[in-house]
Amino acid sequence: MTCEFVFLPVSNADSMIIYPNGGSAVVIDLHKIPTLLKWFQNKKETNISRLYITHEHRDHFPSLEDLVTFLDNWLKSGKVGSICLPYQVYQQAKKKVDSDRAANKRLEDALDQLRRWEKKSIINFIEVTRGSNPYSQDFLEIHVLHPGLLYAQEHLASIKGRGNEISVVLRVTYGNFAAVLLADIEGAGLKDCVDICKPHELNANLLKIPHHGAWPNNGDDLKQLLEAIDAEIAVLSVGSTNNYGHVVPDLFDLLLHLKNDTSKRLKKFACTEVTRTCVKSAIERSAMKKSGLDKQKFCAGEITIIAETSGEWQLKTQTVHEDIISSLPRAACQGKADLGIISP
Structure with a gap:
């Protein structure tokens, strides 16, 4: 029995599919919906058993209006079991509509449609916080580690x-x-995650690197978290042309440190797209400020981890990944990147 963990190449954003053999798909985040639809069409799969939207930012969530448009089209031939909306997003949208209905007519229509689907039991809508609404499908289980309920409420209130x-x-x-x-x-959420999670909850074979290769102000907390996870493979969903300086050299430096540490398990890390850190020198990057490369270029492209229940796994990439890496003058995963100057 196998399960595919698929990271779609959606630039500096996230869209992921978990697809167990003989089961139905779980989707995590929605960016570049056409790319997601193409994957489902190729698989001839029409059932999404659960959709998680991790947070409200547009590189993960298309907006409630666009989500309804996607679902309207999907439900013509497919099914959706449950959707985990960002915490209190519906409540906040309702307040926005009530404050000015004329200016938010499309949003009001979207909220009405969501409620109709809920009333007719077409889709179940849930919010997820630590310990709530776990997901189970044969050998597959999904649990929320963060945020805790009170942390989320306090954050939104203050x-x-x-x-x-x-x-x-x-x-x-x-x-x-x-x-x-x-x-x-x-930030504070990272610190809270480090504090609240137990070691057995964190230890994993596969790690999805946060925030597309950014480096938080509390980098020591990120280092502590990645060391606790002690993954065998790390995946970065990144965009060649992003204007945030991703992947930040500090992040690559940490991954190389973990990879070279014989007490750690990290064997490989892979990026969906080539970013400037693997192409430009530190001096060149400094002159670029935070701008990215001129054109999109896949590194691994679509990344699929094919996992077995035994814990064994194999990596499948859309591109001939090793050839792409070999063509890069400063491939970070080969230790060739110029990491001497921190990107602005």
Whole structure:
């Protein structure tokens, strides 16, 4: 028995599919919906048993209006079991509509449609916080590690913005194989995740690196978290042309440190797209400020981890990955990147 963990190449954003052999798919985040639809068409799969939206930022969530458009089309020939919306997103949208109906007519229509689907039991809508609404399908289990309920409520009550801090962090197990998916966790949320999670919850074979290769102000907490996860393979969903300086050299430096540490298990890390750190020198990057490369270029492209219940896994990439890496003048995963100057 196997389960595919698929990271779609959606630039500096996230869209992921978990697809157990003989089962139905779980989707995590929605960016570049056409790319997601193409994957499902190729698989001839029409059932999404659960959809997680880790947080409200547009590189993970298309908006409630666009989500309804996607679901309207999907439900013509497919099914959706349950959707985990970002914490309190419906409530906040309802307040926005009530404040100015004329200006938010499309949003009001979207909320009405969501309620109709709920009333008719077409889709079940749930919010997820630590310990709530676990998912199970044969050998596959998904649990929420972060945010805790009170942390999420306190954050929303006292802080505007900084949505990454309440990103939903998931632990996914398939028999003896485990993955920890860190969404865009950073800042106070990252520290809270480190504090609240038990060692056995974190240890995993597969790690999804948070926030597309960013480096948080509390980098020591990220280092502590990645060391606790002690993954065998790490995946970065990144975009060649991003204007955030991703992948930040500090992040690659940490991954190389873990890879070269014989007491750690990291064997490999892979990026969906080539980023400037693997192409440009530190001096060149400094002159670029935070701008990315001129054109998109796949590194691994679509990344699939094929996991077995035994805990064994294999990597499948859309590109001939080793050839791409060999063509890069400063491939970070080969230790060739110029990491001497921190990107601005």
